[in-house]
Amino acid sequence: MIQPLRDIQTAQGATLEDSTTVPLSFGNDSKAIAATQSGVALCDRSHWGLLQISDEDRLRFLHNQSTNNIQSLQPGQGCDSVFVSSTARTIDLTTFYVTEDAVLILVSPNRRQMLIDWLDRYIFPMDRVELKDISDQNAIFSLIGPQSHQLLESLGITPLTDQPYATHQQVEIENIPVRVAVGSGLTTTGYTLIVSVDHAVSIWKTLIGSGAIAMGNRIWEQLRIEQGRPFPDSELTDDYNPLEAGLWQTISFEKGCYIGQETIARLNTYKGVKQKLWGLKLEAPVTVGTEIKVEDKKIGTLTSFIQTESEFLGLGYIRTKAGGKGLKVKVGTVEGEVIEVPFLTHPAE
Structure with missing residues (x-):
């Protein structure tokens, strides 16, 4: 027990x-x-x-x-x-x-x-x-x-x-x-x-x-x-x-x-990975499941979110062609930026 x-x-x-x-x-x-x-x-x-x-x-x-x-x-x-x-x-x-x-x-x-x-x-x-x-x-x-x-x-x-x-x-x-x-x-x-x-x-x-x-x-x-x-x-x-x-x-x-x-x-073999999981640094709280957008075009979905003592962080899948680290996005109405996180590996295309 x-x-x-x-x-x-x-x-x-x-x-x-x-x-x-x-x-x-x-x-x-x-x-x-x-x-x-x-x-x-x-x-x-x-x-x-x-x-x-x-x-x-x-x-x-x-x-x-x-x-x-x-x-x-x-x-x-x-x-x-x-x-x-x-x-x-x-x-x-x-x-x-x-x-x-x-x-x-x-x-x-x-x-x-x-x-x-x-x-x-x-x-x-x-x-x-x-x-x-x-x-x-x-x-x-x-x-x-x-x-x-x-x-x-x-x-x-x-x-x-x-x-x-x-x-x-x-x-x-x-x-x-x-x-x-x-x-x-x-x-x-x-x-x-x-x-x-x-x-x-x-x-x-x-x-x-x-x-x-x-x-x-x-x-x-x-x-x-x-x-x-x-x-x-x-x-x-x-x-x-x-x-x-x-x-x-x-x-x-x-x-x-x-x-x-x-x-x-x-x-x-055919470089067919169409979306990748990335970290997200956000400016305010957001709800899991919210769409990730660039210029009002959906490029992904938020899958996890946490509010720490100093910042708002999330994880989300983003279309490969949309970009990666440093990409400026909106999660709902909240501004955010794509960041690297150490657990994940993304080989160069």
Whole structure:
């Protein structure tokens, strides 16, 4: 049960979101943002999903279902990969962690059941594949900020410094098994920790006691928009493919066939990306779904918006031919400018 963890977090000042048990804020948003920039923040991502794929055909099976080169990964390695439909529309941006006997897949909160059903559909009788949803048995925490290395060192853990993204290892923190992986889920330096729910309270307390600043989901949402991480039902929908979403780093163009591969290969070969996801700096609040225009001509749609302490920011898809960084636009009646965001990749045309 995750409730004991929520009890501790509530005692630490957490406000929970209305429809979920996710900590929205710890009443320290400014301090938490500062920690991501010069210290270390601790974000509870236990509402995300964690799937486990095991048995002999696990790598081959997943290689055929998602965009990255999964079959080349060795135990201790990992990567981001996108699940797409047969027409290459995005389902979810996920992170794979390959262990000695399984593959763990970190999936977005609102895609957990969808991906279970999706993957189960492609398991055939001859496949040696076992699929489990282990979300409820595990807690997921992210350390975010430049002091993440030092915090782990203070706990006697040799950080995976200079190791590739999603490299991971099983360690012990105060005799509790914890899987530590490179990457915070954002472009900010950090680590992702996976631990049994039975030990979630102990690990949370230890990390806070070692100097991490508790951070709520409201700041996570702000950071993901500032950095450009696309999210299901916002930027990742049936309307867009992963090339348009700026997720080129998650796609292998050398691997064999997978679901949606023909469409993605064709778009890449013939420069067929007709719209791209960009950041937007705005002069006032706007509503998600508002049209983006240049000289009263629609060139795109706003998909996410956040008001920070100092500015108004958004994400939106913009027609490739309309331009990119530096383009002056209107979102509804609000003036704005297209900006680059670090999470996204847009190869030159």
